[in-house]
Amino acid sequence: MLAGTMAVNLGSGIVSEAMQATISAVDATASRWDAIVIGAGLAGSIAARGLALAGQRVLLIEKNHFPRDKVCGACLNGDALAGLAAVGLLGEVKKLGGHALNRYRLQVGARHLQVPLDAGHAVSRRALDGLLVRAAITAGVQYLSPAQAAVADVDPGDRNRVVRLIGTDYCLHASVVVVAAGLVGQQRIDDASCQTVAANDSRIGLGMHAARYPAFYQPGTIYMAVSSGGYVGLTCTEGGILNIAAAVDRDLLKQHSGAETLALILQSAGMPADASMFDHPCRGTAPLTRRRQMLASHRLFFIGDAAGYVEPFTGEGMAWAVRGARAVIPFALAAIDDWNPNQPLIWTQTCQQIIGRHQWLCRGFAGLLRRPQLCSVAIRAAMTMPMFGRAIVRKLNQVTHHEVLDHRPGHRIAV
Numbered sequence: 219m220l221a222g223t224m225a226v227n228l229g230s231g232i233v234s235e236a237m238q239a240t241i242s243a244v245d246a247t248a249s250r251w252d253a254i255v256i257g258a259g260l261a262g263s264i265a266a267r268g269l270a271l272a273g274q275r276v277l278l279i280e281k282n283h284f285p286r287d288k289v290c291g292a293c294l295n296g297d298a299l300a301g302l303a304a305v306g307l308l309g310e311v312k313k314l315g316g317h318a319l320n321r322y323r324l325q326v327g328a329r330h331l332q333v334p335l336d337a338g339h340a341v342s343r344r345a346l347d348g349l350l351v352r353a354a355i356t357a358g359v360q361y362l363s364p365a366q367a368a369v370a371d372v373d374p375g376d377r378n379r380v381v382r383l384i385g386t387d388y389c390l391h392a393s394v395v396v397v398a399a400g401l402v403g404q405q406r407i408d409d410a411s412c413q414t415v416a417a418n419d420s421r422i423g424l425g426m427h428a429a430r431y432p433a434f435y436q437p438g439t440i441y442m443a444v445s446s447g448g449y450v451g452l453t454c455t456e457g458g459i460l461n462i463a464a465a466v467d468r469d470l471l472k473q474h475s476g477a478e479t480l481a482l483i484l485q486s487a488g489m490p491a492d493a494s495m496f497d498h499p500c501r502g503t504a505p506l507t508r509r510r511q512m513l514a515s516h517r518l519f520f521i522g523d524a525a526g527y528v529e530p531f532t533g534e535g536m537a538w539a540v541r542g543a544r545a546v547i548p549f550a551l552a553a554i555d556d557w558n559p560n561q562p563l564i565w566t567q568t569c570q571q572i573i574g575r576h577q578w579l580c581r582g583f584a585g586l587l588r589r590p591q592l593c594s595v596a597i598r599a600a601m602t603m604p605m606f607g608r609a610i611v612r613k614l615n616q617v618t619h620h621e622v623l624d625h626r627p628g629h630r631i632a633v
């Protein structure tokens with residue numbers, strides 16, 4: 219066990235290590251940081267670690283006590299695994315346990331489609347995110363938690379970006395700030411082009427885990443149940459826990475509790491839903507689909523879900539978070555050396571190239587999943603042409619390369 223952690227049983231069969239801060243708020247205010255990263259999810263921890271490995275003084279701020287649960291399907295796709303391998307962490311991730319994913323099963327009413335998966339791994343976010351924070355700390359990152367951060371207004375001539383700790387008088391200074399605060403932690407900053415806009419019809423995310431569930435749900439498969447009110451994804455993670463995550467219509471949630479909503483969707487898609495599956499707390503998210511016009515501002519970059527998000531399908535969000543975290547490193551290093559006012563535009567365009575192109579396919583699927591009858595027709599078509607379904611899943615898992623993703627310590631690319 220690492221120094222600064224202690225084992226805790228979380229009452230669900232999962233044993234995790236409680237994460238301790240490595241620095242106090244008072245001590246953090248005494249330094250001028252090269253980089254402050256807000257949010258210790260996948261994107262924040264990987265970016266903070268990458269910057270520390272490049273020799274920078276980095277502070278990672280997280281508002282929640284870790285380990286924490288997070289609404290997520292817990293499925294790392296092929297691209298996410300390739301990203302974790304590229305930053306040298308895939309071996310550690312596999313050691314967490316979890317299950318290799320080899321099958322995707324989509325069910326709508328009486329119809330179901332099974333597609334083999336070439337790559338994928340299911341592991342709880344509690345374990346995964348804890349590992350990534352520990353890896354960041356090992357690389358030299360200072361970790362301040364629990365602490366909620368907000369980016370302060372800025373004078374564009376400033377050589378600093380200031381971060382306030384909410385509920386305190388503390389202000390922290392850094393050459394560059396990376397916002398990786400996820401969906402719920404959308405930062406309001408004084409740059410209108412960076413404000414987020416949520417889609418009017420955006421669904422809400424729901425998540426829970428089950429220690430007891432029907433034998434139907436087997437390790438290695440992603441189960442997806444689709445109904446008119448939303449869709450639910452289920453997969454087995456380490457310790458025999460079933461992870462349940464969903465994107466559901468807001469109207470359905472006005473009439474039913476979260477657990478009832480999950481059960482209704484599973485039942486109407488013809489999938490088993492015992493009452494025993496739903497005796498853990500159900501968590502919700504902010505509206506899922508949202509975008510920012512610009513993904514950076516003066517000495518500040520948005521990455522991961524904080525940069526925008528579309529509804530989940532087979533596990534793309536974590537791949538995009540890893541991509542953003544790797545790609546932001548050369549940008550942040552250049553900004554620490556010397557701020558170039560063109561950087562916000564270049565970063566926004568880079569994100570379009572490395573992530574935006576992947577998101578259009580997910581938007582298409584999110585649209586299809588909102589129309590169960592059309593979905594059912596698509597399943598029938600895919601059953602008669604199995605290559606069709608496989609080609610789509612392969613496309614979603616596709617690993618694409620880009621120079622900005624392969625930053626090496628000591629090598630600065632022009633941005």
Ligand SMILES: Cc1cc2nc3c(=O)[nH]c(=O)nc-3n(C[C@H](O)[C@H](O)[C@H](O)COP(=O)(O)OP(=O)(O)OC[C@H]3O[C@@H](n4cnc5c(N)ncnc54)[C@H](O)[C@@H]3O)c2cc1C
Pocket residue numbers: 256257258259260261262279280281282288289290291292293294295298365366367368398399400401402403404423424425463464465503506521522523524530532533534535536537539
């Ligand atoms: C229902 C659902 C199912 C999904 N299924 C999958 C899946 O199977 N596979 C997949 O790849 N993706 C999936 N995703 C998407 C995936 O969960 C996200 O894309 C991914 O977690 C993004 O990582 P992140 O680091 O940007 O944000 P997060 O993981 O949300 O991390 C953000 C962190 O910032 C912290 N924070 C927020 N505000 C502040 C603040 N002000 N100060 C300090 N800290 C702050 C939060 O506490 C949190 O720890 C799913 C999402 C949903 C909603």
